[in-house]
Amino acid sequence: MASIRRKRNSKYWFACYTLPSGSRTQRSTKSTDRKAAQKLAETFEEAARNGTTARQAQRIISHIFHQVTGGSLPSATVRSFFSSWLETKKPETKSSTHVFYTAKANRFVNWLQSRADSEISAISSADILAYRSVETERVSPTTVNHEIKILRMIFEQAKRNGLISENPAAEVRRVKRTRENERRPFTLPEIKRLLATADEEWRSLIMFGLYTGQRLGDVARLTWDNIDLQQAEIRLSTAKTGRRQIIPLAAPLLRHIESLPTGDDRGQPIHPRAFKSVTRSGKVGTLSRQFYELMAHTGLVPAKTHRRAVESRGRDGRRATSEISFHALRHTATSLMKNAGISPAIVQDIIGHESVAISANYTHIDDLAKRTALAAMPDVLK
16 A cells, blocks of 8 residues: 655655555655645556556656646666766776776666666665575675675665665675685795795785785886885875875885886886786786786696686686685785784775775874884795
């Protein structure tokens, strides 16, 4: 039975009615009159129940809304709203981020099939949970959680636009990572084995990754202009968050940098091959594969045959993930400093992690404290 409710901080009544599928939906009546809102709710339900298709029902509901209020009913299909949201995000995000958003959004739209042309207000938490279950069987927990996060963003915008009264993805929890999905830090013997096996450039990339805790892409993009030997620090902006980082040079890394050949051009990359790879493609996929091959050659991970197994599920199958990767150096740096008794706040500032508790915009970590933290890390070259 149709009913009405009023949301906190809203002067309008929301109509709550049942769709032909049996699920309940809510939409704003744009009316402050209780009786008029109730009438609209009952009419919405009747129109939705008698409409032979979702689009026909929507046309009927829009016509009724205009007759009662004289205004236009705010509405959008899932497909149209997702498309407009992606267009809005295009100038606000990096191209690689927008490609990522597009892939995840389209995945959900395609999963809905014909329902993607229904009103966005018809999507419920049960739909998001069902999608999560399907994706959990297909891809890793990390990927599923990324998808849910993006759906929350999209539906939250629909809520702000008055198209829905509640965000159906808001209360859908993240998928818990199992032990087989967990990443771990490198041990010091493993790092020494990598350094002994790696060529000159990869040896340098590993040193930078370990003693700065930065991501592979950020390390690969470093130029000599990012290095201040007089102040003994690195200055960079991270590609993922745009966070400005000032990281003191740990003694082993400083000695390593001083041993590297330099030129007169400060804009030259420190790691030419890696720099060319990541700037040409905008991604670190090639470098990540190279690092995996280095780990395999060192005996830290099994070698990949590059041959698709008979039982493989192709692009839709779950990717086999390794518990260690270049990103594990970030975990390693964090663990080494915390194990040395360094304050979590100082570690967070060095690594560049964001959190509600400590924000880089409002918390300044003393330079001496960061230098003390990095000095506490062991020298892997000895």
